[in-house]
Amino acid sequence: MIAGIIYKRALSDIRQNLTNQAMTILVVALSMLLLLFFALFSFNLRHFVEELGSKLGIVVYLKKEVPQESIPALYKRISELKGIESVNYTSSEDAFRKLKKYLADEQQVLEGVDANFLPPSFEIQIDRAVFNIERIREVAAELSTWKEVSKVQYGQEWIDRLEVFSGLTQRALVGAGLLLLITTAFVVANTIKLTTYARQDELEILRLVGATNMFITGPFLLEAFFQGLAGSLLATGIVYATTQYLQSLLSQHPLFKEVELVFLPLSYTAAIIGGSIIVCITGTAISMRRFLKL
Amino acid sequence: MIAGIIYKRALSDIRQNLTNQAMTILVVALSMLLLLFFALFSFNLRHFVEELGSKLGIVVYLKKEVPQESIPALYKRISELKGIESVNYTSSEDAFRKLKKYLADEQQVLEGVDANFLPPSFEIQIDRAVFNIERIREVAAELSTWKEVSKVQYGQEWIDRLEVFSGLTQRALVGAGLLLLITTAFVVANTIKLTTYARQDELEILRLVGATNMFITGPFLLEAFFQGLAGSLLATGIVYATTQYLQSLLSQHPLFKEVELVFLPLSYTAAIIGGSIIVCITGTAISMRRFLKL
Amino acid sequence: MKYIDSAIVKLTDVSKRYTVENLALHRVSLEVQKGEFIFLTGPSGSGKSTLLKLLFCAERPTEGTIRVDGMDISTLTPSQIPMLRRRVGVIFQDFKLLGRHTVFDNVALSLEVLGLKTSQVEKRVREIVANVGLIGKLEQKAIELSGGEQQRVAIARAVVNRPPIILADEPTGNLDRDRTNEVMELMEELNARGTTIIFATHDEKLFENTHRRVIRLENGRLVK
Amino acid sequence: MKYIDSAIVKLTDVSKRYTVENLALHRVSLEVQKGEFIFLTGPSGSGKSTLLKLLFCAERPTEGTIRVDGMDISTLTPSQIPMLRRRVGVIFQDFKLLGRHTVFDNVALSLEVLGLKTSQVEKRVREIVANVGLIGKLEQKAIELSGGEQQRVAIARAVVNRPPIILADEPTGNLDRDRTNEVMELMEELNARGTTIIFATHDEKLFENTHRRVIRLENGRLVK
Numbered sequence A, B: 001m002i003a004g005i006i007y008k009r010a011l012s013d014i015r016q017n018l019t020n021q022a023m024t025i026l027v028v029a030l031s032m033l034l035l036l037f038f039a040l041f042s043f044n045l046r047h048f049v050e051e052l053g054s055k056l057g058i059v060v061y062l063k064k065e066v067p068q069e070s071i072p073a074l075y076k077r078i079s080e081l082k083g084i085e086s087v088n089y090t091s092s093e094d095a096f097r098k099l100k101k102y103l104a105d106e107q108q109v110l111e112g113v114d115a116n117f118l119p120p121s122f123e124i125q126i127d128r129a130v131f132n133i134e135r136i137r138e139v140a141a142e143l144s145t146w147k148e149v150s151k152v153q154y155g156q157e158w159i160d161r162l163e164v165f166s167g168l169t170q171r172a173l174v175g176a177g178l179l180l181l182i183t184t185a186f187v188v189a190n191t192i193k194l195t196t197y198a199r200q201d202e203l204e205i206l207r208l209v210g211a212t213n214m215f216i217t218g219p220f221l222l223e224a225f226f227q228g229l230a231g232s233l234l235a236t237g238i239v240y241a242t243t244q245y246l247q248s249l250l251s252q253h254p255l256f257k258e259v260e261l262v263f264l265p266l267s268y269t270a271a272i273i274g275g276s277i278i279v280c281i282t283g284t285a286i287s288m289r290r291f292l293k294l
Numbered sequence C, D: 001m002k003y004i005d006s007a008i009v010k011l012t013d014v015s016k017r018y019t020v021e022n023l024a025l026h027r028v029s030l031e032v033q034k035g036e037f038i039f040l041t042g043p044s045g046s047g048k049s050t051l052l053k054l055l056f057c058a059e060r061p062t063e064g065t066i067r068v069d070g071m072d073i074s075t076l077t078p079s080q081i082p083m084l085r086r087r088v089g090v091i092f093q094d095f096k097l098l099g100r101h102t103v104f105d106n107v108a109l110s111l112e113v114l115g116l117k118t119s120q121v122e123k124r125v126r127e128i129v130a131n132v133g134l135i136g137k138l139e140q141k142a143i144e145l146s147g148g149e150q151q152r153v154a155i156a157r158a159v160v161n162r163p164p165i166i167l168a169d170e171p172t173g174n175l176d177r178d179r180t181n182e183v184m185e186l187m188e189e190l191n192a193r194g195t196t197i198i199f200a201t202h203d204e205k206l207f208e209n210t211h212r213r214v215i216r217l218e219n220g221r222l223v224k
């Protein structure tokens, strides 16, 4: 019974304060939009950095005296290391061909040179799923102890840069994200507070004619739930559409084909929608509490 | 006289509605903070891309038959092209040394090869101040028509990427920036509207006792000015401090020494502070207009 | 004791101090029997509204104990207050109507908080609104009513849920003589049906020729 | 014509229709001479407040012309309204006080909008507040006053700037007999100094034994 009345009152309330409702929903949506774009940006940045990092392979140069026959066994040994995604063998001849290609027009310098003068090598890719910078270091260290190996190369400088970069961005992103979250919660709560302020006479009168707290707050909380839901759904829709649009733009350019723009995982989206609802309901509950004392 | 009264009223108003004032200033500050961080980010991104682009030089390979004596004249001719920042000559010998260095351990392949087999070249840097992608194309096209030149190379692929990238980011940034601007204006105006709503009785009463519109709106507009100024100054201060902090972090890492984090130019900052004030005043003026009809 | 049971309102040594220098009520003791109709009078600022406010817990007493309809007001928790207010109909001196809502909505409020069915609400609201002569204005917004019309809406809202106690704070200040008489008749009728009524007014004509008890406040003290 | 000049308020065939079915005033014509003190009476909802509202331009007439103190109300632009209102002191039926502001601030408002000096404002506010018996409550917030106290603040605010015309809408509805007499004396005094007063009330006692003109509204029409 009381639930029915609350529902009815919430509906008539929404109808009567349509502008305010729309305003609050818009404020929620805009705040969430910012939060979502920010999350999307940081998520894609991390994705991109990891993608980049996972492409940084390790190159293992073998000693020239390693016999051709032991290559398959070596290949197998490397493949069996933990967290290896792929291993590619480059023979001396392949290396020579690569050098030739690099020299291009001037490849006549290589005429008469032994095609085996470059050492054979393995190129190793760390598994993306388990990628991290430490893992690269570990694998590299391990490999350099093998007796068949003459030299292990990996993008030392790149990895250092990546480390500093992800440290910095992580700090900046966590800071900015927190700021954004606080902003959003604050703006939404303030908007709701001001809306309840504008209706404090109404709340006072309801109290005075004997309405229970449930009867008074119920419709407001229902409205808050609806505002939080509608606002964040609207924002999610806009961000999703934008992502799709940008992705279609990117995929038209051959140069950016490999760049993948990912939408937020479902868990993020759900967290944002849930958070939006919680912020709205909490903001409403807190703003109303002061009116329910006497 | 009336100015004095307006000022006095604004002061007593601020004192009486301290919480609301502080709230509005905080909302303004947080909105501006977002706007500023965003502006800072996009400004630094553009700065970084331009920096990167301006480092993309043009390499002009000369024909082998060009005599050594004509080099200074050519150098001069190139230097005199519009928008050239620097020109560097690489002789055949220098080029050979570079190749040797690249081959490193395996440089024995070059033994007995003529040190002049690589062509001499000029490396050209386009002036940063006038840098743009079109300019690189033009210079390259012009140079390739010269009779002494055998081949002109510039980061074709890089430039194409850069173009697509800056096109995309420009679109995304303009879109996001507009969205952010609208959000900010909207949130601030809505906050102010709700604040005036909560005080509409007061406005009505002032009208009824014969206050002129100037008398009524004056203090509110003065407050709005103050809110806009205080909010945006607060935000600017925070962003400035953050930039300094990040810059100091970056400069500690040798690898990032060359990465320069620039604070927004004065004109941007002034525009944001001015914009904040305008948004606050306009929002207030619009919210109040409805109360001044009868 | 049987005796206490029949006193539906009982104040014992009640004082109310709003600020240090402002003593609105001073050691007021008063008993109102079930079914009584008493007048509360006194000059402006003598504490009439304050006394009524204490009875429906809009203010808490600084000292003393108050019992209303079996409830001890001083120990009532905020969540128990609604129960008290459903048993006490209050006609506020400043009406306290929802300006942007219609007459119907305003009056229906008292019934909706009780969880009554829509059909029942509608019937009872129409009945009482007709009684105060506003049936033609049922769908008009409260803010668009004349002062006297607003006052009658306030009266209708206070009595529509047939509370056992009615506190009327200057309910005829904005009404002409004919309307005042109608309101008095309504009150008499409710009282005849057993409702206890405390009626604050400074219109002496209303109780000049009455046999009712008249309580007089002056400077926060009961006189005679 | 000299004649028109002496009529400080003149309504000609004025009608006011709020909604289609609601005709609050119907072809009202009325002249009030400079320095006159007239009573406006009639039952609740008869249009008294509406008539007053038209005079200080809180509402616009649907038909007819209104002249107040030489100004044609029907052609007044929003920015000219303040000039009219400074010459017309209004005691509102619902007081219209700034609840969160003190008595002093509320009364001072009428003078501040004129741009008076602080010292002068202070002197005149104290004088009039003492006159309505509230000097002890000068720094109390309006919302913390009793109903009658609020009404007296409203009266003080309306007269403090000594306007040539005073419109009083039920200014004694919340006052006891002694306070009412004080207010009537204040009005007489102002009138004696040349202020034109239109006094809306349904308290017939106020004009029972008076020689003043009494205007009666019924259903939006002037009677007798």
Ligand SMILES: Nc1ncnc2c1ncn2[C@@H]1O[C@H](COP(=O)(O)OP(=O)(O)OP(=O)(O)O)[C@@H](O)[C@H]1O
Binding pocket: C137, C143, C144, C145, C146, C147, C148, C149, C174, D018, D019, D022, D023, D024, D042, D043, D044, D045, D046, D047, D048, D049, D050, D051, D093, D202
């Ligand atoms: N803003 C409005 N919108 C619609 N109708 C209105 C509005 N204001 C007043 N009315 C109606 O106009 C009529 C006259 O109202 P008015 O306030 O002038 O009466 P009044 O004579 O002052 O009555 P009272 O003695 O009760 O104050 C009433 O029927 C009222 O309902």
Ligand SMILES: Nc1ncnc2c1ncn2[C@@H]1O[C@H](COP(=O)(O)OP(=O)(O)OP(=O)(O)O)[C@@H](O)[C@H]1O
Binding pocket: C018, C019, C022, C023, C024, C042, C043, C044, C045, C046, C047, C048, C049, C050, C051, C093, C202, D137, D143, D144, D145, D146, D147, D148, D149, D174
């Ligand atoms: N919230 C408050 N804070 C401070 N003082 C108050 C408050 N409410 C009332 N008062 C003071 O308490 C005294 C009694 O007020 P109350 O409203 O009870 O008077 P009243 O008898 O109802 O008068 P009236 O006939 O004018 O309505 C007054 O002096 C008033 O100023």
Ligand SMILES: [Mg+2]
Binding pocket: C048, C049, C050, C093, C169, D146, D147, D148
């Ligand atoms: Mg009272």
Ligand SMILES: [Mg+2]
Binding pocket: C146, C147, C148, D048, D049, D050, D093, D169
């Ligand atoms: Mg009226």
